[in-house]
Every structure is written in C-alpha cells, then in structure tokens.
Amino acid sequence: MSRHERKEDAVRRMMAAGHAHVPGDLAARAVARGTRLLRRDRVLRRIGWTLLAAAAVAFLVWASVARPWEAPPAGTTPPLEGW
Amino acid sequence: MRESGIGHAGGHGGEEAHRTREFTAFTAGASGRLLHVATLLTTEPAHRNPLAQDLLTASLAHTYAHWDRLRGEDPYEVTRSGLATRFARTAWRYHRGRGGVLSALTPQERLVVVLRLHEGVAEEQTAALLGVPEDRVRAVCARAVSHLRAAS
Numbered sequence: 001m002s003r004h005e006r007k008e009d010a011v012r013r014m015m016a017a018g019h020a021h022v023p024g025d026l027a028a029r030a031v032a033r034g035t036r037l038l039r040r041d042r043v044l045r046r047i048g049w050t051l052l053a054a055a056a057v058a059f060l061v062w063a064s065v066a067r068p069w070e071a072p073p074a075g076t077t078p079p080l081e082g083w
Numbered sequence: 084m085r086e087s088g089i090g091h092a093g094g095h096g097g098e099e100a101h102r103t104r105e106f107t108a109f110t111a112g113a114s115g116r117l118l119h120v121a122t123l124l125t126t127e128p129a130h131r132n133p134l135a136q137d138l139l140t141a142s143l144a145h146t147y148a149h150w151d152r153l154r155g156e157d158p159y160e161v162t163r164s165g166l167a168t169r170f171a172r173t174a175w176r177y178h179r180g181r182g183g184v185l186s187a188l189t190p191q192e193r194l195v196v197v198l199r200l201h202e203g204v205a206e207e208q209t210a211a212l213l214g215v216p217e218d219r220v221r222a223v224c225a226r227a228v229s230h231l232r233a234a235s
Contacts, residue, residue, distance in 0.1 A: 007232050011231050012200050012201065015197065020119055022115050026139070026140065027110040030144045033141070034106075034143070034145070034147030034148045037145065
C-alpha cells in the first residue's frame with residue numbers, strides 16, 4: 001500500500017466514526033414536503049394548460065370576427081370617368 | 084397530461100399510498116447513511132445537526148416527488164446527488180466549520196472527500212456531478228487529504 005493510499009484510508013476511518021441518530025419523523029417530514037412539491041407542480045401545470053386553452057379560444061374568436069385572410073374592402077371609390 | 088385529478092379520487096389515493104409505502108421502506112434503510120453524509124458535509128456534531136437534517140429532508144422530498152419517474156434509477160443515488168448539488172448551491176452557508184471532522188476544509192473539499200472516499204463515487208461521476216474537470220477533482224481530493232492529515 002502506497003503512502004497516499006494509507007493517508008486516504010486514515011481519512012476514510014475518520015469519516016466513518018460517529019453516526020448521527022435519525023429522528024423518527026424524518027420520513028414523514030420528507031413525505032409532507034414532497035406532497036407539497038407534487039401539489040405545487042400539479043397546480044402550475046393546470047394553470048399553464050388553462051392559459052393555453054384560453055389563448056387558443058381567444059385566437060379563434062378573434063379570427064372568426066376579424067377574418068384576417070380576406071382582402072380588406074377597398075378604402076376609396078374608383079374615379080368616375082368617361083360619362 | 085398524466086393526472087386530471089377529477090373523478091379518480093380513489094385510484095389516485097391508492098397510488099399515493101403505494102408510493103408512500105415504498106418511499107418509507109427506502110427511507111428506513113437509507114436515511115442513517117444519508118444523514119451521516121449530510122452531517123459530514125455541514126460539519127455539525129452528530130448529536131445536533133439541524134442543518135444536515137434540513138438538507139436531507141429537502142433532498143428526500145424531491146426524491147419522493149419524482150418517485151414515479153425514477154425509471155429504474157437507484158433512489159439512494161438520486162437522493163445523494165440531490166444532497167450534493169443542494170449543498171454545492173448553498174455552500175456559502177456552510178463555509179464556517181461547526182466542529183465536525185471536516186471543519187478545516189472548504190465546502191468543495193468536503194464534497195469531494197465525502198463523495199470520493201466515504202461514498203466511493205468514481206472520479207468521473209464526481210466530476211460530472213460538481214461540474215468540474217476530473218483532474219481538478221483529483222487535485223482537490225489530494226489537497227484535502229494532506230490538509231486533514233496535517234491537522235490531525
């Protein structure tokens with residue numbers, strides 16, 4: 001074993017010592033927080049879809065009223081000639 | 084859209100109960116080691132580690148929220164990666180040592196030493212996780228080890 005590996009091993013042993021006690025409600029706290037995250041994601045997703053649907057409906061209504069694909073009526077009367 | 088949430092209250096609840104059961108079983112097995120990792124990173128003493136508990140709860144909550152989308156990934160590794168990136172993002176909070184074995188090291192040195200030596204994560208994966216080149220990981224690890232040996 002090289003000098004470097006011996007040093008690494010010593011550090012490993014230092015880190016392995018003294019395990020912390022896990023509080024009993026840790027999992028429950030994580031579940032509660034995770035549920036909140038899930039719920040927030042779901043609400044955000046729903047808002048996004050609702051906005052998208054509203055935008056689509058608004059576009060359809062506007063398009064059916066304004067009919068932008070039709071040529072606009074001529075703004076001026078053609079000059080009256082030869083009579 | 085996966086969940087419309089309307090009219091499926093029963094099925095949805097069952098799914099959630101199943102997820103919670105699996106997650107609780109995972110936590111029972113893994114949280115001791117994960118909390119030790121978190122405590123090493125924050126360098127808190129083992130009997131008083133609120134910051135480490137907070138870090139771990141946040142990472143576990145994220146794992147829980149993505150439980151159905153893990154697609155065969157190891158939840159332990161997912162949570163450990165979450166812990167590492169969360170710690171790296173908020174490293175300024177942990178600059179000061181709090182009395183643990185790694186108190187003398189900088190947050191980045193702690194991360195590298197814990198991932199490489201305590202958790203046995205490969206150099207390549209550690210580099211990818213921290214977003215630094217591999218030789219940088221090697222250098223930081225060597226520096227941290229000699230620093231720790233000099234201090235003790």
